[in-house]
Amino acid sequence: MGLSAKFNLMMLGTFVVALVVSTGLSYLLLYQDARQQIMQEVAIMSEQSDVIRDYTAREITPLLAMQMEDTFLPQSVPFWSAHTTFRNLQERFPNYSVEFPAINPTNPANRSDPWQANIITEFRNDPDLTELVREREEAGQRILSVARPIRIENQGCLACHSTPEAAPAGYVAVYGRDNGFGWQMDEIVAAQIVSVPMQVALDRVGQRMSDVAIGLTVIFGVLALILNLLLHRLVLSPLRQISEMADDVSLGNLDRETVEIRSNDEIGSLAQSFTRMRRSFVNAMKLLEPDV
Template sequence: MLKKLKDFKIGTKFNLLLIIVFIISIVVSGTALSSVLQQRAQNEVADKALILIKTMNAVRKYTQDNVNPRLAPQLESEPVFLPETVPAFSATEVFENLRKNDEYKNFLYKEATLNPTNLRDKADSFETQIVERFRNNSKIQEIADFRDVPEGKVFYIARPLAIKQEKCLRCHSTPEQAPKSQLTTYGSNNGFGWKLNEIVAAQIISVPSEEVFNSAQKTWILIMGLLIAIFAVVVILINFLIKKTVIERIKRIEKIAQQVSTGDMEANFHDDNKDEIGGLAAAFNRMKYSLRIAMDMLNQQGQ
């Protein structure tokens, strides 16, 4: 391979070098750009999830501090339970209203509970594993990751929910202590046996990420296309400039050197440039003059 490479002309060698540099540059820049865009897409999805989960926590707090104290006394007098007193219900309903917008229809929010009063909050197998992780390790305060669902790839954030207030146990300790309206609405089989400070659920919000990552992929393809086009133009320009400023001048010197070697002493290595090739042409001219003087001296001695 090296022997064949030695047989190549300077222009061919230089083009090969440019192509190698071109390929390496594209691979390195493409890899770096892909990593940056992927990280940016992940951060964008995570930011959406964080904003929504903070919003739901604000709804829960408002319900706990403002709505529940006003409506709680009615739980004994009303024939049916008032779910608006429950922070989880308020947050879920607000989020369901949000999902009516096309932009958020594929977003999901759930306070997945192992033993819920309202069975719509019942944790599935995946959610149960998350709740159990929180219960087995109290140091874990958040789980964030990607998962595949039938609708596509989603990014989820999960946080533990524990019973922090004694008054919450009134509805979840035993059926005997629960409001009658609650038993009438939900029965006495679910949502009891909870304990203070016990993690009973996981607050999970899922944000679709397929579209964001597809957008990042399209951006990568567009930028890489532009980079390839720019690199190609640069390579062509460099190749043209090298051909005009180096290769053609060297070929001209080579042609004149061949003429001189066959006895044409009138041929001149003319090059006005002050660079290395110009210096080479001047050196050849001096060599030609020296050769002419030497030949003249030999001719005189022969006579």
């Protein structure tokens, strides 16, 4: 194997190691950046939910109070308003959602799925826990969900959720007497779960990773070409000339002109040393020739 082949083989090995390390680090950085962007989307949606609930409690519920003497209007419930708003948004953006699942909900449609029930149970087991982040696969899509506990902190909530007898008649007429009762103060009864898709961000990470790999390959190719040209010009070509001169001397061809390699590096020093050796050899051969 020639020197050029060995050099290129070492360069190839170095490139492979550098490519693996650099792409690995790039993936970690890009993934963290994508995850931060997703978490920012979650934070915005969560704040929007809070704003909708606050607005409903402050502006809508008082306006509907007079109308609810004989009938119950779900539009007066802050969580209903937030859930309905984001459900309408979900028609345009199917993978984005804000849900308020409960283990014992008033509306059976809001009953928690098993994975949601596990989150609520975790909040109940650890009252100091304020947020949980989960990733899951759903319909072939990677979904990131951020959950926060919903705790009964307002005595007014128990007006509808303590017992069927204490709840407004219109409320019981709409939802019945079997669900959403028995809640207590400071009890975690549900969770707000904001879910956003990760697939778009992950696809973007994959595209950027491809760009990084292609860019590194192009840079390596150009660098390898330049280094091979320099290797040939500064090392291989002078060594080949020295090797040819050495072959001529070994075959007794002492009339070959010396190689002029003008450089101040090791190759130049080797050429000068070999030239001196050749001259010494020629002079020695002349001394050994018999006088005629």
